[in-house]
Amino acid sequence: MARLTQADLASVNEKLEQRTPQELLLWAKEVFGDRVAAISAMQEAGCVISHMLHSTGVKIPVLFVDTGVNFQETLDTRDRLASEYGLEIITFHPELSMEEQTAKYGILYLTPEGQKQCCHMRKVDPLLKIIGTYDAMIGSLRRAEGGKRSMAPILQIDDEMKAVRINPLALVTDEQLHGYIAEHNVIVNPLHHQGFSTIGCNRCTTPVMPGEPKRAGRWRHLGPWSVYCGINPSDRDPSKAPYLEFPDELVDRILGRKSDFMI
Ligand code: SF4
Numbered sequence: 001m002a003r004l005t006q007a008d009l010a011s012v013n014e015k016l017e018q019r020t021p022q023e024l025l026l027w028a029k030e031v032f033g034d035r036v037a038a039i040s041a042m043q044e045a046g047c048v049i050s051h052m053l054h055s056t057g058v059k060i061p062v063l064f065v066d067t068g069v070n071f072q073e074t075l076d077t078r079d080r081l082a083s084e085y086g087l088e089i090i091t092f093h094p095e096l097s098m099e100e101q102t103a104k105y106g107i108l109y110l111t112p113e114g115q116k117q118c119c120h121m122r123k124v125d126p127l128l129k130i131i132g133t134y135d136a137m138i139g140s141l142r143r144a145e146g147g148k149r150s151m152a153p154i155l156q157i158d159d160e161m162k163a164v165r166i167n168p169l170a171l172v173t174d175e176q177l178h179g180y181i182a183e184h185n186v187i188v189n190p191l192h193h194q195g196f197s198t199i200g201c202n203r204c205t206t207p208v209m210p211g212e213p214k215r216a217g218r219w220r221h222l223g224p225w226s227v228y229c230g231i232n233p234s235d236r237d238p239s240k241a242p243y244l245e246f247p248d249e250l251v252d253r254i255l256g257r258k259s260d261f262m263i
Helices: 007-016 021-032 044-056 072-085 098-105 112-128 174-184 190-194 248-254
Strands: 002-005 036-039 062-065 089-092 136-138 155-158 163-166 243-246
Touching (some): 002 248, 021 036, 021 044, 021 163, 036 044, 044 062, 044 174, 062 112, 072 089, 072 190
Parallel strands (some): 036 062, 062 089, 136 163
Antiparallel strands (some): 002 243, 155 163
């Protein structure tokens, strides 16, 4: 086994930044084979990744966590992407229904501490149960989102999921994203047309007023300290130096030592 750190990924990240998102999806399939999946909350960037998987024909499943309190529009978007783009979308659920959770713990999402616990149980735990299934997970973070995501690298160590997080859209601007959606008539969550700039659970997401930050509609009732759910490595404590332990041969492939594919 070999240790893979964020520092090890620096030079490969520099090279991958020259590639298009579609080329990065091909690279991911080439390097990780069947041990790579995309993860999507059915927001517009995730829908763009889904369209790119469809248009390139790269067979990578899409993972979706149904928290049990998603908007119906979000579930409908998932179903449309699966049927119209022919994607394999795998849905995960929390252990407890929201009713069971509330009976046991109270209404958690009404306090900052409770929100962390609720997001962990409903969004993070269902994915933690599949640790070891995938060596890489494709996300849809973009630097243009700002905040903690403004430095999101293409490849990032996700020590919680024990996988490499791949952000093929890291360098894509808002204009480029919306241009792609318009040009390809991408299926997107219709809530984006109703004032929602980002979309999470129906308990904790509201539309955003003109001039407000994009994530102002997330956990609005809790104030500005709760703006992430903790599912993305970019949103966690940056002072940690996480690492992964992978077979030597996989580390060689990730770093391009034994294959010159795309690098
Ligand atoms: S967004 Fe709100 S309802 Fe959804 S998991 Fe987090 S705290 Fe719970």
